[in-house]
Amino acid sequence: MNTMTVHDLEVVYDVLADALDKASAAKAELFLVKLALLSAQALGSAQTFNELAQSALQDL
């Protein structure tokens, strides 16, 4: 799998935080689910997506 540089990760960090604020608290969940679906489409693999979902479920 491709890994992001630390710089890229920092960009993603800010983009995500800014977008969440822009979406507003009331729409944050909806925004995140839309983003997850778009990311899944870009990822092109239901299996990888499932693995990512399992990782994200850890330590909630």
Next chain:
Amino acid sequence: MHQPHGEPRRSIYFNYQVFPAYTGAVGAPHIARKPVVVVGAGPIGLTTALDLARHGIPCVVLESEQQVSEGSRAIVFTRRSMEILQQVGVADRVSGMGLPWNCGNSFYRNQLVFRMESPQAPDDRYAPMTNLQQPYLEQFLAEAAEANPLVEVRWGNRVTALAQNSDFARLEIDTPAGSYELDTDWVVAADGARSAIRTLLDLKLEGTSYEGRFVIADIKIDLDLPTERLAYFDPTWNPGNTVLMHREPGNIWRIDYQLPEDETPEQALQAESLCERINAQLEMLGFKDVPWEMDWSSVYSARALTLSDYIHERVIFAGDAAHLLPIFGVRGANTGFQDCHDLVWKLAFTLKGLAGPKLLPSYTDERVSAAREIIDEAGKSTRFMAPPTAGYRLVRDAVLSLSLTQEFVRPLYHWRTSRPHDYAESVLNCPTDDNDRFAVGPRNGALLLNIKLGENDYLFDRLGACFHLLYFTSAAFIPDALLAQVQAIRSSGVPFQIIAVTQNAQTRVVGADQLIEDTSGHIASKYGITQGGAYLVRPDQHICARWHQLSAGQLHTAIDIVLGKH
């Protein structure tokens, strides 16, 4: 004493006929015995009775009510249902009055986000869907039953008890003049969603009851909209919920809308609530001041349940008595027609002593697996139309939002309509034929493909209550050995017809019962076959064997297998 509703039901578009109650057997000195008693004169019970009559089997239909069903109920009939109704002789009346259609649309925020057109293939007689109110369909079936000397419908007869014996069942029946008993070799329980027979046998349905509840309202209104399926997701007047609209004959429109979570059916059916919501929907569509009149309303819940076995000693379940399916995808009645068409020939052959031990049980195998497959598919539609949990709701809402701009999520709007089941795993399929060596054509277990033969002339029109061998040939006669085998099958009592599909412009094929001309090769190419090849078709039009080169011995084997003897 049973007191069925004696006044004609109220309807804007349908004149209810109250049939006289049957009381003739009350006080009779002996208990009569019948080969088959069908409980319930709904669409499935009546179709079963008419289908049995085609096979020469007489039956009694016991119906608690004295008139057909209240309200439009099932309004969308699939092509396959029409083909089955054609076999029992009422399809012309249904298509004469029904509205054919083939397109469905899904809207979100006033934007058309998904449109599906089911193909109207030139080889099909019927449209993918036909809309007609259930009382009309039942009336057509009831009239056909009344006219059929082999069918006796006993209106106003309610089954109240059932006792199973080794080779018959005894029913206790209540009528407006008292009760009587009736013995029968077989009971077909087609007594609907609240099946009394299911309760009497203490049988439980397996599966899920979803929370989503829908109001169904029929209104009379003149709307300039096509006959297409219209689905509105998350409309402003009913946030988060789904609204469906269908045109019915006679300027009647069906509006289905989901109830808000915290509302009871009683609250939802109050006149002011109905009126306000229907007006809101009409206003959203730009029909604010168009006058309308209410015909009927009810509340329907999305359930996906089935019995795990449809045969319990002498009792056989079909239709809603056997399974409860969500209305999305029009699966209620449409699944039931396929049940009874699968059952009837097997039951008829069993009664005539032609069946091996596996024939009747294959009804349960084929139809329970069909129901489970439908439940699985319907579950997907239901989870999209009426999300059952917060998680499903969130993902569904995300899809709605994305669908305004993102093509890739739009197929999730697909509503997976009822379709003919493919019995690929059936024990009745021949395991030693050439099925796996065909590159095209319907496989074993699948439904035969209809073919347009001429103006108002289709292959399915030619099919009767028997096995058919579609034999592709360019010779002027059926080979002697094959014909001798067919004669042997017939003399055992099995009805069997050879349909010769001629490829050489022959005007006669000696030994064939029917001739279909195929010099263009259209049929042969659709079936992936050349001369000397054949398809063996069950009396319910499903395929059970196919060969590139058919020999008499192979036909013998296939017939033994399809009769459940192996």
